[in-house]
Amino acid sequence: MAKAKKYWLLKTEPTSYSIQDLAAEPTQTTHWDGVRNYQARNILRDEMKRGDRVFIYHSNAKPPGVAGVAVVTQEGYPDFTAWDPDDKHYDPKSSQTDPRWFMVDVRLEFVFERLIGLPELRECAALRDMELLRKGSRLSIQPVRKKEFDTILKLAGMAGK
DNA sequence: GCCAACGTTGGC
């Protein structure tokens, strides 16, 4: 039997890369580069598997909220932007032989018809324990429980999708 | 623009 599908949430600042940017990609696929936090790196490298579904979350946005759903199409591999001195996320400590940072590829499934904003998420009892809503939570790659995933799909009018 | 909450860095 295949491993159970897992669920994640990926934060992005829409001013640098939004779900609309993802939708505009020729294959609606992108590599999720630029993550420079060890806990998030470990998830990207070790835990996210092909077929896992992810929420795209717009952070530092007006308004902030969950914007849509994507699926993992390529499991963790070295984030080559860390090797590029001209890249914003360049890290001289990451090398090709000993890569420090990782990324996955994700393909858009759908953009929500309306963004599910933070206050609405906070109001929802079923989401009480969600990592995103924890005080001081800053992790840019987070696990999401199936129950939470289904709850948010429902809020978005995409139950069962 | 403010600032709380974290994570990282670097002196010791």
Next chain:
DNA sequence: GCCAACGTTGGC
């Protein structure tokens, strides 16, 4: 290994 200083995140 401690911890103060600094940088970043991200909601408001």
